[in-house]
Amino acid sequence: xxxxxxxxxxxxxxxxxxxRHSGFDADAFxxxxxxxxxxxxxxxxxxxxxxxxxxxxxxxxxxxxxxRGQGIPTIFxxxxxxxxxxxxxxxxxxxxxLFKPFSDTALLDALEAAVEKE
Amino acid sequence: MRxxxxxxxxxxxxxxxxxxxxxxxxLAWSARPDGSAEFFNQHYxxxxxxxAEQARDWGWTAALHPDDAGGLAESWRRIMASGAxxxxxxxxxxxxxxxxxxxxxxxxxxxDQGAIVxxxxxxxxxxxxKRAEQELRRxxxxxxxxxxxxxxxxxxxxxxxxxxxxxxxxxxxxxxxxTITPTVDLVMxxxxxxxxxxxxxxxxxxxxxxxxxxxxxxxxxxxxxxxHVRVVLHNVSQSAGQPEFVGAVQDVTAARxxxxxxxxxGSELARVARMTxxxxxxxxxxxxxNQPLSGIITNAGTCLRMLDAAVPDIQGARETARRTxxxxxxxxxVIARLRALYTKRAFTLESLDLNEAIREVIALSQTDLQRNHxxxxxxxxxxxxxxxxxxxxxxxxxLNLLRNASEAMADVQDRQRLMRIRTEREVGDRVxxxxxxxxxxxxxxxxxxxxxxxxTTKSGGMGxxxxxxxxxxERHHGRLWAEPxxxxxxxxxxxxxxxxxxxxxAASVLMTA
Numbered sequence: 001x002x003x004x005x006x007x008x009x010x011x012x013x014x015x016x017x018x019x020r021h022s023g024f025d026a027d028a029f030x031x032x033x034x035x036x037x038x039x040x041x042x043x044x045x046x047x048x049x050x051x052x053x054x055x056x057x058x059x060x061x062x063x064x065x066x067x068r069g070q071g072i073p074t075i076f077x078x079x080x081x082x083x084x085x086x087x088x089x090x091x092x093x094x095x096x097x098l099f100k101p102f103s104d105t106a107l108l109d110a111l112e113a114a115v116e117k118e
Numbered sequence: 119m120r121x122x123x124x125x126x127x128x129x130x131x132x133x134x135x136x137x138x139x140x141x142x143x144x145l146a147w148s149a150r151p152d153g154s155a156e157f158f159n160q161h162y163x164x165x166x167x168x169x170a171e172q173a174r175d176w177g178w179t180a181a182l183h184p185d186d187a188g189g190l191a192e193s194w195r196r197i198m199a200s201g202a203x204x205x206x207x208x209x210x211x212x213x214x215x216x217x218x219x220x221x222x223x224x225x226x227x228x229x230d231q232g233a234i235v236x237x238x239x240x241x242x243x244x245x246x247x248k249r250a251e252q253e254l255r256r257x258x259x260x261x262x263x264x265x266x267x268x269x270x271x272x273x274x275x276x277x278x279x280x281x282x283x284x285x286x287x288x289x290x291x292x293x294x295x296x297t298i299t300p301t302v303d304l305v306m307x308x309x310x311x312x313x314x315x316x317x318x319x320x321x322x323x324x325x326x327x328x329x330x331x332x333x334x335x336x337x338x339x340x341x342x343x344x345x346h347v348r349v350v351l352h353n354v355s356q357s358a359g360q361p362e363f364v365g366a367v368q369d370v371t372a373a374r375x376x377x378x379x380x381x382x383x384g385s386e387l388a389r390v391a392r393m394t395x396x397x398x399x400x401x402x403x404x405x406x407x408n409q410p411l412s413g414i415i416t417n418a419g420t421c422l423r424m425l426d427a428a429v430p431d432i433q434g435a436r437e438t439a440r441r442t443x444x445x446x447x448x449x450x451x452v453i454a455r456l457r458a459l460y461t462k463r464a465f466t467l468e469s470l471d472l473n474e475a476i477r478e479v480i481a482l483s484q485t486d487l488q489r490n491h492x493x494x495x496x497x498x499x500x501x502x503x504x505x506x507x508x509x510x511x512x513x514x515x516x517l518n519l520l521r522n523a524s525e526a527m528a529d530v531q532d533r534q535r536l537m538r539i540r541t542e543r544e545v546g547d548r549v550x551x552x553x554x555x556x557x558x559x560x561x562x563x564x565x566x567x568x569x570x571x572x573x574t575t576k577s578g579g580m581g582x583x584x585x586x587x588x589x590x591x592e593r594h595h596g597r598l599w600a601e602p603x604x605x606x607x608x609x610x611x612x613x614x615x616x617x618x619x620x621x622x623x624a625a626s627v628l629m630t631a
Contacts, residue, residue: 008409008410008412008413010409010410010412010413010414010441010445010448011409011412011413011416013413013441014412014413014416014417014420014438014441014445015416017416017417017420017434017437017438018416018419018420018423021420021423021424021427021431021434022423052405077412079404079405079408079409079412080405081404100408100409100411100412101408101411101412101414101415101416102412102415102416103415103419104415104416104419104420104423105419107416
């Protein structure tokens with residue numbers, strides 16, 4: 001099961017669609033808090049996580065899960081243009097960091113890598 | 119050789135001669151060859167308040183100022199020894215105790231053998247002249263000190279003879295020794311090459327017409343350093359066509375460099391502020407647009423996959439296409455919102471005295487105008503009615519027109535860089551503001567396009583551009599236009615309606631514009 005966390009409605013609608021068509025179970029949340037409060041945490045095998053979230057940020061959620069011993073393979077996505085973001089997040093254990101707008105192929109490739117890690 | 123003693127002129131007689139000697143407006147005396155006094159005229163005796171007996175021989179020395187007595191003794195001995203006419207200055211005590219300066223002159227009388235038999239002398243009161251000399255010296259010291267303190271110098275120039283005289287202060291400013299004779303050529307050698315054309319042009323005009331010369335320009339000193347000087351020359355000649363200038367030069371380098379540093383810092387600050395805002399703005403734009411774009415691309419990608427599947431998912435594809443269109447519209451809204459954010463300033467309406475607003479703009483532009491040697495004439499109508507508008511925005515329009523006019527005259531050398539700002543009533547209850555320059559005029563090819571959005575003749579200008587000016591004026595229900603002058607340059611004008619009697623109506627009308 002792939003969980004998508006992004007505050008942009010466009011992303012929350014389009015990504016799960018692509019994921020389901022590609023054979024994954026998918027669920028979407030608008031904030032890190034909403035995700036943590038749900039039951040999806042234990043069921044999620046891969047996280048597609050927006051960097052800039054209201055409240056707890058994407059990287060903070062990633063860190064929080066790790067410290068809880070509940071680390072999930074994470075693909076970060078972001079609309080920010082900061083190129084130094086990618087190496088930093090990968091260094092902290094992210095599978096990938098994609099800059100919006102990314103192609104569907106790029107996303108699916110990253111998913112494959114995440115699944116392999118598992 | 120004269121006779122030892124003159125026979126009295128029979129026409130005058132002995133008594134007549136005595137009358138003459140006692141009446142001439144001078145202190146007259148005679149002395150023996152050994153220097154002792156023999157005779158004093160009545161004026162002398164009356165002045166010192168002595169009788170003839172008291173003054174005779176060496177008695178007269180009692181009237182000498184104690185500080186001068188020694189010096190006089192020395193001088194008198196020297197004159198007698200030389201046997202030639204001599205003179206000097208000495209203070210004599212008047213009958214009332216007051217000392218006054220006198221110029222004494224002594225002439226020897228020789229006999230037929232050439233021996234001196236008598237000395238004759240005349241003392242003239244020069245007290246007033248002496249006082250005047252002291253005043254002059256003191257006044258000169260004041261002036262010199264004043265000029266030193268204020269970094270000024272004064273000069274005098276007779277154009278017809280070419281003679282130039284400088285005060286010490288001027289030599290200091292020009293960095294030349296006071297032994298050098300100043301000339302106009304010498305000055306021109308010091309004038310900064312870039313300012314030479316305009317200095318020459320204005321000087322030529324002044325010498326031709328006798329007009330006042332008032333200019334701030336730069337000097338290029340031998341070491342390569344630059345000084346800013348303000349030069350004012352007034353024609354004090356009585357005869358037309360032959361001007362004689364009296365003037366002052368002030369070294370304003372310190373003030374000018376401080377100002378320029380301040381301006382640079384201000385510009386730099388504004389530029390950095392703009393860049394910071396621009397960076398933030400760009401990041402914001404990118405962020406806002408990337409969201410719907412991301413949706414569009416993901417949806418389109420999904421759409422293709424669905425159509426390419428072994429069993430095409432038409433329904434799914436249709437849904438993705440729908441979402442694509444929706445996200446596309448969202449992106450469009452983002453752009454519209456950003457554009458509104460960028461161009462719209464808070465449009466605050468108030469009742470406005472345009473003359474006052476324009477005076478502020480002129481005050482702000484003073485340093486720029488002076489630096490570019492612009493002569494500004496302002497003709498602000500005293501009875502100008504009030505208008506309703508956004509003060510800051512109308513000031514920005516005016517400032518922009520002023521800057522454009524100034525730039526249009528940047529290359530003018532052979533005439534005054536004259537700029538005229540005028541406010542006046544216009545037919546139809548409107549108010550008109552015109553800015554007239556004497557520059558290069560309107561370029562033919564751009565007359566139609568100069569108000570377009572991206573028209574520019576300069577790089578990196580700080581102005582808001584004619585396009586924005588026009589939209590501001592139009593938002594005030596006015597119009598902005600340009601026309602060439604009768605003569606050099608162009609005139610830019612804008613007119614807006616005056617504030618109507620009922621202000622609230624006007625406000626609501628303007629708000630909906």
